[in-house]
Amino acid sequence: MKYNFLLEIGTEELPSKILCDISEKLTNRIILKFKEKNIIFKKKKIFASPRRLGIQLTELYYLHKKKFNTGPSTEYALNKNGTLNSIAYAWIKKYNLKKKQIIYIKNKKKIFLSYKLKKIKIQILIKKIIKKILSKFYLIKLMKWGHCKERFIRPVKNIILLLNKNIIKLNIFQINTKREIYGNPYIYNKKITINNPAEYTEKILKLGQVINNFKKRRNKIKNDIINIVNKIEGKVKIKKNILNEITSLVEWPKICLAKFKKKFIRIPKEFVIHILENFQKCIPIYNQLKKLTKYFIFISNIQPKNMHFITAGNQKVINARLNDANFFYKNDLKKIFEKNYFKLKNIIFHKKIGNLLEKTKRLQILIITISKKNMINIKYAIRSAYLSKCDLLTQIVTEFPEMKGIAGMYYAKKNKEKKEIYTAIKEHYKPCFSNDNLPKNNLSSILSIVDKIDNLTGMFIINKQPKGKNDLFGLRRITIGIIKIIIQNKIKINLNKIVKTNINLYTPKKKNKKKKIHENILKFIENKVLEYYIKLGYKKNIVYFILLQNSIKNLLFINKIIINTHDFLNYKHKNSIIKIYKRINNFLKKNENIKNKNINIKLIHHKEEKKILYLTTKIKKKIKILLKQKKIKAIKQLLIFKKPINIFFKKITINKKNTYKKNNRILLIYNIKKIFLKIINFNLFI
Known part of the structure; x- marks a missing residue:
C-alpha cells in the first residue's frame, strides 16, 4: 500500500x-x-x-525484502527427474518453508531457499x-x-x-x-x-495566508522587487544572503517602496548600504548610472489597510540610523586618522598575547619580507600595516563593527594616503569565502595574509587551536583564506619562514616549545591545504602524497604539481607515458647515474643516439614555453619519446667496455628523465 x-x-x-x-x-x-x-x-x-x-x-x-538462505547443490538435492529429494526436504523443514518459497537455480547448481520477512x-x-x-x-x-x-x-x-x-x-x-x-x-x-x-x-x-515553500516565497519576493524598481526606472543588486534572510523573516511577503532623507546620500555609500541591508533587511535602489538613490525596498509580513503608516515607521527608523552614521562620520573626520595608532595599546588583542599596538608592530615586520619577494613598494607596505587597525578606534566602527576596513579606507583616503594603501586597509579584512571575496591587488593580499597568520600563530602559542568540532577563533576559516589568497593571487611566500619569524616576534619562549609550535602550525596548514584541494575535486591520495613529498613552505609550487598531476590523470594516453618513464627509471637504477657531466657529441655515432639527442634538445625548448600555458600541452609532448626509446633500448648496448661511451649513453637517458620530472613527478605512479 x-x-x-x-x-x-x-x-x-x-x-x-x-x-x-x-x-x-x-x-x-x-x-x-x-x-x-x-x-x-x-x-x-x-x-x-x-x-x-x-x-x-x-x-x-x-x-518488504526477501531473506535468502543458500540451500544444497542441485546435484544432491534433486532426483533424476528434477523433483526434490530428502536432502532438500530437510532444508525445507529447517527453515519451515512452503514449496512456493523455494527457488531453483540450476545453472549455478544450487537451490536458494527463501522466506519473507514479517510484515512491518x-x-x-x-x-x-x-x-x-x-x-x-x-x-x-x-x-x-x-x-x-x-x-x-x-x-x-x-x-x-x-x-x-x-x-x-x-x-x-x-x-x-x-x-x-x-x-x-x-x-x-x-x-x-x-x-x-x-x-x-x-x-x-x-486560509492561513502562508507561502510555506521557501523557494516559491523567495522567487515571489525577487520578482515583486524587480517589478516595483522597474516602475521607478531604477536598478537593484539583490545579494543572495540578504534575499535568503528576508525570505526567512516573512510568511506572506508584501513589497513596499520607501525613501530616506536626500542629505544622507553624502555619507559614504557603503555605510548607507550596510545599514539598509544588515540592520533593517532592506534593499537599496540605484539609478541607471549605478549610483545610490534615496529609495529603498522593505518587506512586510502583513498587508494592512493603511500601508502609509507602516512605510512611515520604516522610514523613521532608517533615517534615525543614518543620522547616527552621519554624526559619527563627521566627528571622525575632525580627527587625524593616524593618531589612533598609539591609542591601539588600549585595545586588547587577547589578554594572554597583548594589545593591538603590539600586533600592528608585528604586521609591519612580517609584511617587509613578503613585499620584497612580490615587488611591492616597501614604504607603502609598512604604511598600510601601520594604519590597518586605526579605524577600530573611530566612532563609526565602534557603533557599526562590520564597517572596519571600509571606514579605514575612507579615513585614509581623506588623509591623502596612496590608493594602494587605503585599498589594502579596506580589503585585508575580506573573509575569502569564495574567489569573489579575495583581496584584489598584491598589497591587499599580503596585508591580509600577515594579519591572518599573526592571528593563527597567536592562538597556537596560547594553546587555543581548534580541537574536535570547536573552533572559537575561526582558525580553520582563516587558514583556508590564507591558502586561497596565496594560490589565487599568486603570492610568493615562504610559509615556513614567515611562521617562524612570527613566533619569534611574540614573547620569547623556550627553544623546544617554539619548535613544537612551529611544527603544529605548519601541520595545521598542511591539513587545510589537503582539505582545500579535496573540496575542489582533486583525488585525496594524490594530493596527500604530493604534500608528503614537498615542503608546505611553497604553496605555489605545490599547486603547480597538483594541477599538472590532475591534468595528467585525465589524459587518455597517460598509461603510455607512465610506461616510458618506468622503463627509463628502471634502466637508470641498474646503471651509473652521471649527473654533473655534459654529453660528448663526438661520441654519438648511431642514428638511434642522434634521434634521442635531437628530440631532447627540441623538447627542452618547447616545454619551457608550454609550461607557461596549459600544462597538458607539455605532457602531450612526452609521447614523442615512445618509439625512439623502445628502438634505443632494443638496438643500443649500454655496457660497453668503453666507459666514456657508456657514460654518454646513460646521460642521454638521464636527460630525458629530467624533462619528465620538470613537468610532473612521475614517481607518484611507479
Whole structure:
C-alpha cells in the first residue's frame, strides 16, 4: 500500500540566518533514516518559514525484502527427474518453508531457499524515526523551555504528523501530534484542520495566508522587487544572503517602496548600504548610472489597510540610523586618522598575547619580507600595516563593527594616503569565502595574509587551536583564506619562514616549545591545504602524497604539481607515458647515474643516439614555453619519446667496455628523465 506523509513542526520564530540550513538538515536526516529502514517514496516537498518546518512525501511505502538462505547443490538435492529429494526436504523443514518459497537455480547448481520477512507496521516505524530525530537534533545550540526534557532550536508549539488520513500518535516536547495547524499569526491566527497531506499546501496558502515553500516565497519576493524598481526606472543588486534572510523573516511577503532623507546620500555609500541591508533587511535602489538613490525596498509580513503608516515607521527608523552614521562620520573626520595608532595599546588583542599596538608592530615586520619577494613598494607596505587597525578606534566602527576596513579606507583616503594603501586597509579584512571575496591587488593580499597568520600563530602559542568540532577563533576559516589568497593571487611566500619569524616576534619562549609550535602550525596548514584541494575535486591520495613529498613552505609550487598531476590523470594516453618513464627509471637504477657531466657529441655515432639527442634538445625548448600555458600541452609532448626509446633500448648496448661511451649513453637517458620530472613527478605512479 502507498501512503502520503506529512510532518509540520510549528515553533516560535526561527533564526533567519540559518533557516535554510536547519530545514535542509532536518529533511536530509528524515530521508536518510527512511531509506535505511526501507521506506521508499516518489516525490518530496520541503517547507520552511519563520514559524514552521515541514516535509511532505508522496507515494510512500515500505519495501518488504526477501531473506535468502543458500540451500544444497542441485546435484544432491534433486532426483533424476528434477523433483526434490530428502536432502532438500530437510532444508525445507529447517527453515519451515512452503514449496512456493523455494527457488531453483540450476545453472549455478544450487537451490536458494527463501522466506519473507514479517510484515512491518509502517506507522510504528515512522513514529520511532521521527521521535529519535526530533529528540536528538544536533545543529546549533538548542533551547530548553518549560518542563520539557527534549531540546530544539526554538520552543515547539504544535506538531502535525499524518500518514494519509491517519494521525501518527506521538508525544514529544510535551505535545501530542494533531491534525490542526495555525496560519499567519498577523493575518489568520486560527486553527486549520488538515484531513490528509494532499490538502495541506492549498489550505495553508488560502486560509492561513502562508507561502510555506521557501523557494516559491523567495522567487515571489525577487520578482515583486524587480517589478516595483522597474516602475521607478531604477536598478537593484539583490545579494543572495540578504534575499535568503528576508525570505526567512516573512510568511506572506508584501513589497513596499520607501525613501530616506536626500542629505544622507553624502555619507559614504557603503555605510548607507550596510545599514539598509544588515540592520533593517532592506534593499537599496540605484539609478541607471549605478549610483545610490534615496529609495529603498522593505518587506512586510502583513498587508494592512493603511500601508502609509507602516512605510512611515520604516522610514523613521532608517533615517534615525543614518543620522547616527552621519554624526559619527563627521566627528571622525575632525580627527587625524593616524593618531589612533598609539591609542591601539588600549585595545586588547587577547589578554594572554597583548594589545593591538603590539600586533600592528608585528604586521609591519612580517609584511617587509613578503613585499620584497612580490615587488611591492616597501614604504607603502609598512604604511598600510601601520594604519590597518586605526579605524577600530573611530566612532563609526565602534557603533557599526562590520564597517572596519571600509571606514579605514575612507579615513585614509581623506588623509591623502596612496590608493594602494587605503585599498589594502579596506580589503585585508575580506573573509575569502569564495574567489569573489579575495583581496584584489598584491598589497591587499599580503596585508591580509600577515594579519591572518599573526592571528593563527597567536592562538597556537596560547594553546587555543581548534580541537574536535570547536573552533572559537575561526582558525580553520582563516587558514583556508590564507591558502586561497596565496594560490589565487599568486603570492610568493615562504610559509615556513614567515611562521617562524612570527613566533619569534611574540614573547620569547623556550627553544623546544617554539619548535613544537612551529611544527603544529605548519601541520595545521598542511591539513587545510589537503582539505582545500579535496573540496575542489582533486583525488585525496594524490594530493596527500604530493604534500608528503614537498615542503608546505611553497604553496605555489605545490599547486603547480597538483594541477599538472590532475591534468595528467585525465589524459587518455597517460598509461603510455607512465610506461616510458618506468622503463627509463628502471634502466637508470641498474646503471651509473652521471649527473654533473655534459654529453660528448663526438661520441654519438648511431642514428638511434642522434634521434634521442635531437628530440631532447627540441623538447627542452618547447616545454619551457608550454609550461607557461596549459600544462597538458607539455605532457602531450612526452609521447614523442615512445618509439625512439623502445628502438634505443632494443638496438643500443649500454655496457660497453668503453666507459666514456657508456657514460654518454646513460646521460642521454638521464636527460630525458629530467624533462619528465620538470613537468610532473612521475614517481607518484611507479
